[in-house]
Amino acid sequence: MSDTPIARGPVAVSPATVRDGWEVDARVATGTLTLSDESPLAKVHVRAPFDGASRAALGVGFGRTARADLGTGEVLVVGSGPGEWLVLGAPNTAGALRAAIEERLAGTGEFTTVLDLTHGRGLLRLTGREAATVLGGVCAIDFGDAVTPDGTALRSSLAAVVTDIVRDDQGGTPSYLLHVERSSGQYLADALLDPGRPSGLEVTGFRGLA
């Protein structure tokens, strides 16, 4: 892979390195509370009838997430809204992922739209035991385990930015994917770093879905 980036995420990085053609942060945090820019992940948006065959084909309903293999490697399917899904995959697989989803939904006979949003959206990941506390500082949702356990997806106002919030724990540690319009990515990162500073929030490099 060339060292020349072909794409950048919404959050400014320093120092930078190139991975899968994306300019990403080269830092590796050692703390227990981290924020990373996961924008290189492929992001495909699906719209279909809320309760039809497409829902069964995608394997998850509104408000929940599921890991699946749609033929492009492991992806995270998120029921982000009534009749809306967000599918996250490995970097540089958006085209193949979109084609795979279209093929899967073609047999349903329902009117569906599948759109590659990879370069139009920002995706952050906040990981750590204190992650819920940090989110609670900028959002009115109860992020306790009883209300938003692992595998929960919801959309709300996070620091006044409309954000898809996806709980996707990593190795038993609470972790939240935050999906926003690309133009809000830098602001949201700054808005999280501020309340996260007392808890020791550190910026780290791209991790990926695993």
Add this chain to the structure above:
Amino acid sequence: MMLLPCPWCGPRNSTEFRYVGEAGPRPDPATVTPEQWRRYLYVHANPCGPVRETWYHRAGCRRYLSVERDTATNDVRSAVDTASAAAASSAPGDAR
């Protein structure tokens, strides 16, 4: 803080919603007079008491909701998805 019980997302702060206005029948654009259309757009009953309103959950499910709210107390008696409610009421023989 005012909470609205979204049927999809649960109770949410009203700042997540956009107030659309009092709910009412939309005149037929093919037959409506300019006076009727102006009254439909700009003249509202604005009662002190129960009223049926339309809200849009812009920071959540992005659905239009029909909300029955008491403007004097802010008590919300019901909140349903506008499209789902319309589909249910138009379905013949639907017992819901």
